[in-house]
Amino acid sequence: MMQSQPQYVSAAPVSTSVSAERRPLDESRVRYAQPVYKGDYVIGESRAVYAQQANREPSMFDGVPQAPPDAILGLAARFKEDKFPQKVNLGIGAYRTEEGKPWPLPSVLTAQMMVAEDPTEDKEYVPIDGKPEHKKPVQQLIFSDAEIASGNLATAQAMSGTGSLSLIGQFLSSYMNCTTIHLPDPTWGNHNAIFKRAGVEAKKYTYYQKETRGFDFDGMMDALSRIPAGDAVLLHSVAQNPTGVDPSQEQWVQIVNLIGQLGVIPVLDNAYQGYASGSLEQDGFAQRLFEESGLEYFVAQSFAKNFGLYGERIGYIHVRCASPDISKAVLSQLKILIRQAYSSPPRHGAAIVYKVLSNPDLKAQWLDELQFMAQRIFQMRDVLRQILESQQTPGTWNHVTDQIGMFSYTGLATEQVERMVEEFHVYMTKDGRISVAGLNPGNVDYVAQCIDAVVRGV
Numbered sequence: 001m002m003q004s005q006p007q008y009v010s011a012a013p014v015s016t017s018v019s020a021e022r023r024p025l026d027e028s029r030v031r032y033a034q035p036v037y038k039g040d041y042v043i044g045e046s047r048a049v050y051a052q053q054a055n056r057e058p059s060m061f062d063g064v065p066q067a068p069p070d071a072i073l074g075l076a077a078r079f080k081e082d083k084f085p086q087k088v089n090l091g092i093g094a095y096r097t098e099e100g101k102p103w104p105l106p107s108v109l110t111a112q113m114m115v116a117e118d119p120t121e122d123k124e125y126v127p128i129d130g131k132p133e134h135k136k137p138v139q140q141l142i143f144s145d146a147e148i149a150s151g152n153l154a155t156a157q158a159m160s161g162t163g164s165l166s167l168i169g170q171f172l173s174s175y176m177n178c179t180t181i182h183l184p185d186p187t188w189g190n191h192n193a194i195f196k197r198a199g200v201e202a203k204k205y206t207y208y209q210k211e212t213r214g215f216d217f218d219g220m221m222d223a224l225s226r227i228p229a230g231d232a233v234l235l236h237s238v239a240q241n242p243t244g245v246d247p248s249q250e251q252w253v254q255i256v257n258l259i260g261q262l263g264v265i266p267v268l269d270n271a272y273q274g275y276a277s278g279s280l281e282q283d284g285f286a287q288r289l290f291e292e293s294g295l296e297y298f299v300a301q302s303f304a305k306n307f308g309l310y311g312e313r314i315g316y317i318h319v320r321c322a323s324p325d326i327s328k329a330v331l332s333q334l335k336i337l338i339r340q341a342y343s344s345p346p347r348h349g350a351a352i353v354y355k356v357l358s359n360p361d362l363k364a365q366w367l368d369e370l371q372f373m374a375q376r377i378f379q380m381r382d383v384l385r386q387i388l389e390s391q392q393t394p395g396t397w398n399h400v401t402d403q404i405g406m407f408s409y410t411g412l413a414t415e416q417v418e419r420m421v422e423e424f425h426v427y428m429t430k431d432g433r434i435s436v437a438g439l440n441p442g443n444v445d446y447v448a449q450c451i452d453a454v455v456r457g458v
């Protein structure tokens with residue numbers, strides 16, 4: 001049966017030409033008026049007003065306002081369009097070669113060929129929570145073998161870090177009656193929106209100290225201690241995004257102790273394991289403390305950065321539960337959320353990760369590659385600091401080497417960042433964050449000159 005077209009009812013007559021008799025447009029109505037949907041009908045004046053303004057037929061989407069470009073991905077799109085020969089992309093957190101090009105990891109490319117040639121790779125749907133045999137190798141990057149064997153872990157494949165966090169948000173609001181999550185200030189720009197969309201209000205806790213461009217441990221402990229039991233608290237398990245500022249191991253011990261006393265719900269965002277030190281083991285310190293604490297908590301594990309699988313959208317949710325029967329119930333509900341959101345996860349990238357992790361030679365190669373990327377970032381931090389100090393760029397620059405992981409929070413002010421982008425074509429986020437993974441021997445000098453110019457205001 002052919003579906004009938006929706007009928008649109010408009011309070012004001014609409015024509016394609018704007019007549020002089022029409023009442024003048026009221027800006028506030030244009031911007032904020034929303035159409036009211038009633039079954040198939042759209043009622044309200046907003047369509048008429050928009051259409052009148054644009055001198056065209058009304059649309060049922062007239063009430064949809066134009067959204068701004070994404071603060072990080074929008075910048076990446078602008079960079080691509082930019083024709084300036086010396087342009088530098090320090091905006092998005094993605095590793096780049098010395099030529100400024102993406103670097104698919106050789107271990108990942110080998111695994112990809114193995115997947116392509118594997119006759120069991122039949123393109124069928126995988127289980128809602130991912131293939132069972134894929135779980136142990138990814139759990140082993142975070143948890144001890146004893147913990148894995150305990151049955152207390154609920155693990156589900158998810159759509160990289162963002163997808164994992166969004167399911168965790170839905171889980172908090174749907175099954176734990178949790179309406180508030182506390183995020184470090186500052187945090188990754190998408191965190192706030194992800195949790196809000198899931199029905200969980202995001203609040204901030206003190207994290208960063210502007211004066212030192214370092215960690216505000218006392219401020220964080222004080223802020224955490226005032227969070228009510230039952231609220232969720234998000235912690236970046238390593239290489240904090242955007243600041244590159246992490247607690248020391250001694251500070252982590254105190255943070256985990258305090259979290260345990262508060263009765264809050266810990267959510268660990270694990271997006272950069274291996275990128276801070278080059279060692280998964282060393283970067284897993286905070287996660288091991290959580291395991292040792294006996295607490296229940298969530299982990300969102302992303303393979304975008306450490307496997308370079310950015311566009312494959314591969315990650316996992318792990319929920320550490322008090323007992324195997326609880327973990328079964330938790331997994332069953334995660335599967336409901338996944339089934340309703342996207343049915344089942346993508347299989348190709350997950351198969352690549354499995355091939356790498358289950359083949360000792362490939363795994364060793366991957367760990368070397370991870371080490372290599374981390375080393376390049378260390379070197380670039382050193383070189384950038386050296387140049388800034390040798391040319392006596394005003395200010396102190398020790399934070400460039402004190403901060404760790406993919407990002408450095410430069411401390412540049414918004415107007416300075418604007419000049420970096422608009423005048424010098426050095427793309428970075430408005431908050432002054434640069435992706436050190438985008439620096440290389442060929443562009444670091446230019447970037448240092450540009451920082452010098454904007455800091456001096458010349």
Ligand code: LMR
Nearest residue numbers: 072091092093094188241
């Ligand atoms: C970033 O912070 O640059 C990355 O996590 C990419 C993204 O999706 O924002």
